[in-house]
Amino acid sequence: MAAPVHNAAGRRRPLPMPPLSERKDVPARMTDAVEVSCSARLHLGFFDLNFGLGRRFGSLGLALEQPCTRLRLRRSGVTQVAGPEAARAARYLATLTARLGLPDAHELLIETAMPPHAGLGSGTQLALAVTAALRHLHGLPENLRADAALLGRGARSGVGIGLFATGGLVADGGRGATDAVPPVLARLPLPAAWRVLLLLDPAHAGLSGGAERDAFAALPPMPEATAAAICRLVLMGVLPAAAEADLGAFGAALTAVQALLGAHFAAAQGGAFSSPRVGAAVARLGALGATGLGQSSWGPTGFAFAADPDQARWLAGRLAAEDLTVLICGASNRGAAIRAED
Numbered sequence: 001m002a003a004p005v006h007n008a009a010g011r012r013r014p015l016p017m018p019p020l021s022e023r024k025d026v027p028a029r030m031t032d033a034v035e036v037s038c039s040a041r042l043h044l045g046f047f048d049l050n051f052g053l054g055r056r057f058g059s060l061g062l063a064l065e066q067p068c069t070r071l072r073l074r075r076s077g078v079t080q081v082a083g084p085e086a087a088r089a090a091r092y093l094a095t096l097t098a099r100l101g102l103p104d105a106h107e108l109l110i111e112t113a114m115p116p117h118a119g120l121g122s123g124t125q126l127a128l129a130v131t132a133a134l135r136h137l138h139g140l141p142e143n144l145r146a147d148a149a150l151l152g153r154g155a156r157s158g159v160g161i162g163l164f165a166t167g168g169l170v171a172d173g174g175r176g177a178t179d180a181v182p183p184v185l186a187r188l189p190l191p192a193a194w195r196v197l198l199l200l201d202p203a204h205a206g207l208s209g210g211a212e213r214d215a216f217a218a219l220p221p222m223p224e225a226t227a228a229a230i231c232r233l234v235l236m237g238v239l240p241a242a243a244e245a246d247l248g249a250f251g252a253a254l255t256a257v258q259a260l261l262g263a264h265f266a267a268a269q270g271g272a273f274s275s276p277r278v279g280a281a282v283a284r285l286g287a288l289g290a291t292g293l294g295q296s297s298w299g300p301t302g303f304a305f306a307a308d309p310d311q312a313r314w315l316a317g318r319l320a321a322e323d324l325t326v327l328i329c330g331a332s333n334r335g336a337a338i339r340a341e342d
Contacts, residue, residue, distance in 0.1 A: 031340040033074035034136045036129040038336035040064045040120035041163045042196070043297040044238075044254060045261045046156075047231050048174065049222035057182065058174035060234055060257075061121075061159025063167040063332040064196060067114040069125050073133035074341075076107035083110030085126055092130040092151050099150055102138055117205040119296035124153040124160035129336065132164075136338055145181045156216075158182030167334045169242050171234065190331035191245045195312035197285060199302040200325040201275040206298035215268040215298075226260055233257050251291025251305050258294030265298075275300035277323055290315055 040063075047058035071089070081090040089110055097106070108130070114122045131147040134140075148154045148161050158172035162184040169190055172182040237253025262272030273279030273295050285304040286293045292305035306312035312328045319326060 031137060031139075033072060033341040034133045035070065035072045035339040035341070036133045036336055037068055037070040038125045038129050038164055039066060039068045039332050040114045040122070040125070041160055041296075042301075042303055043119065043121065043157060043159065044294065045230065045234075045257045047171075047234060048227040049219070049264065050224050050227040051221065052224055052227075055174040055176050057156045058172060058231075059157040059159050059182070060169070060171050060238065061157070061163055062169050062190065062196075063163040063335075064120075064198075064329045065332045066327060066329050067112075067120065069113045069122065069129055070111045071126075071129055071133060072109045072111065073130070073137055074107050075137070076105050079105040079107075081108045081110075084113040085110055085116065085122070088123070089126060089130055092127050093134065095151060096131055096134050096147065100134070100138075100140065102134070104138075106134070106137075108133075115200065115202075117208050118200060119206045119299050119301040121160045121163075121297075123208075124148065125164060125336075127151040127153050128161065128164045132336060132338060136340060149179070149181055154181040156182075158184055162187065163335070165335045167332045169239075169331070171239065186239060188239065188242045189333040190242060191247075192330065192333075193308045194247060194331060195306045195309055196329045196331065197290065197304045197306060197312055197316060197319075198325075198327040198329055199278045199281050199304075200327070201278050201300040201323070202325060203323065204275040204278075204300040206274055206300055208298070212298065219264070219268055222264055226264065230257050230260055247291065247305060247307050251293075254292040254294065254305075255286075262295065269298060273300075273302060274298055275302070278302040281319060281324055284319060285315055288315055288318055 042062045044060040044062060089108060093108055114120050116122045128144060135142055144161050144165060154161050158181050159170045161181060162170040166187050169188045170184055171186040173185045174182050233253045233256050238250060241250035241253060266272055278300050282293050282302040282304055290304035290306055295302050306315055316326050316328060
């Protein structure tokens with residue numbers, strides 16, 4: 001058994017647990033408190049909104065180093081939930097506790113939370129962070145797909161669940177004849193040097209909940225030729241370029257995918273970008289030499305890729321976007337981090 005780890009004051013530090021991608025689906029040792037940290041994801045697009053082959057959606061996503069959600073769950077005599085997104089986290093915790101038959105009350109503190117309804121996967125990542133913390137606290141095996149379905153996540157895309165587990169660039173195969181969470185088909189790391197410029201519009205919120213369902217229902221079927229073109233761009237463009245660390249080919253294919261999707265969703269969101277300010281800023285970045293241009297999910301967050309931190313800083317410095325928040329992020333090639341406290 002490894003010796004306990006202590007800090008300079010002689011106090012025991014929390015023992016780090018490996019990321020989800022390196023752990024087996026076996027019961028963990030019960031502990032007194034658990035901290036979970038997970039990061040945002042970009043939803044880079046759906047493959048097939050034609051549905052003619054019997055499968056629906058299919059999607060591509062990328063895990064980012066920031067923004068992050070971090071929470072701590074510990075045993076308590078009474079249930080207390082505090083911090084940003086506390087109401088939503090409390091619902092997740094109550095649903096999971098009841099389903100898993102756990103009588104213990106808990107203290108849940110949301111230390112940081114990524115912006116909601118911004119196209120960054122905040123709801124799914126928060127839900128999975130709560131279930132991961134609860135299962136590890138009680139020594140229960142992980143079951144991300146089942147818990148996500150229980151909490152109403154993964155209805156259209158499985159990339160948020162896959163990225164929570166592994167990080168990187170993930171493609172899922174869409175929904176088949178059942179309501180099972182879409183299966184992950186491929187996972188690739190992105191080069192450490194690549195950077196993503198995130199453009200957030202605090203004055204705008206993307207569609208979610210009932211409004212999102214209504215928008216999907218009102219969309220016309222995607223032409224088969226458009227779906228075929230997107231699938232080809234992903235399979236023969238985005239994925240192999242990522243595997244070969246070819247940013248030029250990666251960015252060109254992704255920009256083309258996003259252009260096709262933006263045209264398809266334009267009627268539902270008022271244009272290729274749900275935030276005109278974000279759309280203008282993304283176009284400006286493209287003119288300055290950025291690549292891989294688009295919008296994550298329903299937005300309003302837009303994105304663009306740069307070859308390295310220096311180019312990303314240069315681009316951000318020349319972007320006149322006073323009404324937007326600009327973040328420079330690396331891709332995260334690891335899943336959620338979990339720390340158990342004895």
